Amino acid sequence: AQSVTQPDIHITVSEGASLELRCNYSYGATPYLFWYVQSPGQGLQLLLKYFSGDTLVQGIKGFEAEFKRSQSSFNLRKPSVHWSDAAEYFCAVAKYSGGGADGLTFGKGTHLIIQP
Amino acid sequence: GAVVSQHPSRVICKSGTSVKIECRSLDFQATTMFWYRQFPKQSLMLMATSNEGSKATYEQGVEKDKFLINHASLTLSTLTVTSAHPEDSSFYICSARAPRVQYFGPGTRLTVT
Numbered sequence A: 001a002q003s004v005t006q007p008d009i010h011i012t013v014s015e016g017a018s019l020e021l022r023c024n025y026s027y028g029a030t031p032y033l034f035w036y037v038q039s040p041g042q043g044l045q046l047l048l049k050y051f052s053g054d055t056l057v058q059g060i061k062g063f064e065a066e067f068k069r070s071q072s073s074f075n076l077r078k079p080s081v082h083w084s085d086a087a088e089y090f091c092a093v094a095k096y097s098g099g100g101a102d103g104l105t106f107g108k109g110t111h112l113i114i115q116p
Numbered sequence B: 001g002a003v004v005s006q007h008p009s010r011v012i013c014k015s016g017t018s019v020k021i022e023c024r025s026l027d028f029q030a031t032t033m034f035w036y037r038q039f040p041k042q043s044l045m046l047m048a049t050s051n052e053g054s055k056a057t058y059e060q061g062v063e064k065d066k067f068l069i070n071h072a073s074l075t076l077s078t079l080t081v082t083s084a085h086p087e088d089s090s091f092y093i094c095s096a097r098a099p100r101v102q103y104f105g106p107g108t109r110l111t112v113t
Helices: none
Strands: A003-005 A010-014 A019-021 A024-026 A033-038 A045-050 A056-058 A064-068 A073-078 A087-094 A104-106 A110-115 B004-007 B010-013 B019-025 B032-038 B044-051 B067-073 B076-081 B090-098 B101-104 B108-112
Touching: A003 A087, A003 A104, A010 A019, A019 A110, A024 A073, A033 A064, A033 A073, A045 A056, A045 A064, A045 A073, A045 B101, A073 A087, A104 B044, B004 B090, B010 B019, B019 B032, B019 B090, B019 B108, B032 B067, B032 B076, B044 B067, B076 B090
Parallel strands: A010 A110, B010 B108
Antiparallel strands: A003 A024, A019 A073, A033 A045, A033 A087, A056 A064, A064 A073, A087 A104, A087 A110, B004 B019, B019 B076, B032 B044, B032 B090, B067 B076, B090 B101, B090 B108
């Protein structure tokens, strides 16, 4: 069965510093991978997704992620964080083979704290 | 992006009663919607896939008689928690399927007393 691991429950980063959130997946076939952000009172917002092709994916709000099949990883990065980036971040993989429009298996999430 | 709403945003009910949660896609038609459950400080767990005009598909371990799903139109899916108990207290989130992506609602906080 597929699974997603986000090893960091909390991460604290100073405003303006770079950020990397880790995500490892377990999936038998080619994975469809996603990063979502969850802010209080708002629905999950899609930051970016990987289906195929270029392994470096650009997303919204200045985020990017790199798919590394050899490491089963899909880490999220941002070169300079802003206080508004404080939120919960979830990595997810499509549960079945239907791609991004199927139910998702989520990691436990990483809570990002931004220090002034 | 597309907008998905949920109603109510919060609900408190007594043990043994039933609660209905609505999920609407406001600006597109969704033949498929998903229901997730999120415990505090936990991940989202897929509960079921709701298909317009047909029976929902439940994930393993989810009681279909407790969590009734009805997808009556292309813009509305409902989740009814029947005979709710305190252990059903959770955050319920729906999403609506669009081509190659799904859009999430803001969630409904259910508290069963």
